[in-house]
Amino acid sequence: MEAQPARRRAERGHPKTAEPEERLRDYLRSKNLRMTPERRWVLQGVLSRDGHFDAEELLQFLHRRHMPVSRATLYRTLDHLTASGLVKRHRFGQGHALFEHIYGRHHHDHMVCDRCHSVIEFMNEDIERLQDQVCSEHGFVSTNHVMQIFGICKSCQEAEAKRMSMATREA
């Protein structure tokens, strides 16, 4: 919320990973952990992905890019990235977890289509405020929340409507 020091301005042109890497390093240091090439690679991979991805997908991506990280290390690093607030882990109904990097992004919630599994992001200040209110009513200190609305997205509804009208015409 405070004004950025002038020094920050000079960094604008830097590679996108420089600052988050610094943040990861700080986190690691605070836990007596070490920066390693593998952790750097995972961070890079995570930042390069838009939207939601799963661990397997990221693993493939890293291998294609000649950043050979083992599955074990990938999961371990995703835990650290989550703990350091650079990444968020989701569980949308299906089996496995999905991740998204939240560095430099605003908080948002999700609508998930039960048909096509597409994900719509949204954010509503009023809801957020009410959530805080509910928490304080219960003396609960919130560190995080998820809100997922499941249903049918607009285009799936339209597809459905079209299919219905076709069927009716035939009869």
Add this chain to the structure above:
Amino acid sequence: MEAQPARRRAERGHPKTAEPEERLRDYLRSKNLRMTPERRWVLQGVLSRDGHFDAEELLQFLHRRHMPVSRATLYRTLDHLTASGLVKRHRFGQGHALFEHIYGRHHHDHMVCDRCHSVIEFMNEDIERLQDQVCSEHGFVSTNHVMQIFGICKSCQEAEAKRMSMATREA
């Protein structure tokens, strides 16, 4: 929302499972599925549990009560109960799914304590209304939603505060 037929009134004294069983039966019939002892047992077990439970726990409970349902059948039946709107499935962070029966209960959301894993239920009309509003803004038809707030509950905060003050006194 309509007035109940007079016939309903006479059922007040019936065992708690009679009406939900009817509802399950209707659902099964609509899908060309059959009512079986196993499905009845699972329904009974589910209704007898307050709050959240996992599949394994329910399995043990049923076996103790001499209602020997296999793991496969339990999962299959929980799917049907979920589809018929008698049960809700949750995934609070941890690995496995938790269930709760929602027959005769009002919709509610959850706060989950990261320390002690206790779950606080809450319900806020304003939030619900805003969610509907967000959906209609996106032409999204919602069938279901989950909202989970993670953080530290009141009693864990107090425990923490006490521990801190002890530590300080020592130094």
Add this chain to the structure above:
DNA sequence: CTCTGATTGAGATTGAGTCTCAACTACAGG
């Protein structure tokens, strides 16, 4: 440069949940 405790990866392991299939059974229709 050295030493120590953190880190890594291959592969084994876990565990929730699903699948298979032969034996069984609910129930609609005689």
Add this chain to the structure above:
DNA sequence: CCTGTAGTTGAGACTCAATCTCAATCAGAG
């Protein structure tokens, strides 16, 4: 009350995301 058939069950095999093991390796403070 039978009978036929299509749905149901359970033991155990299987899946697959995620975690664990442990010997070899390495980061980084001093």
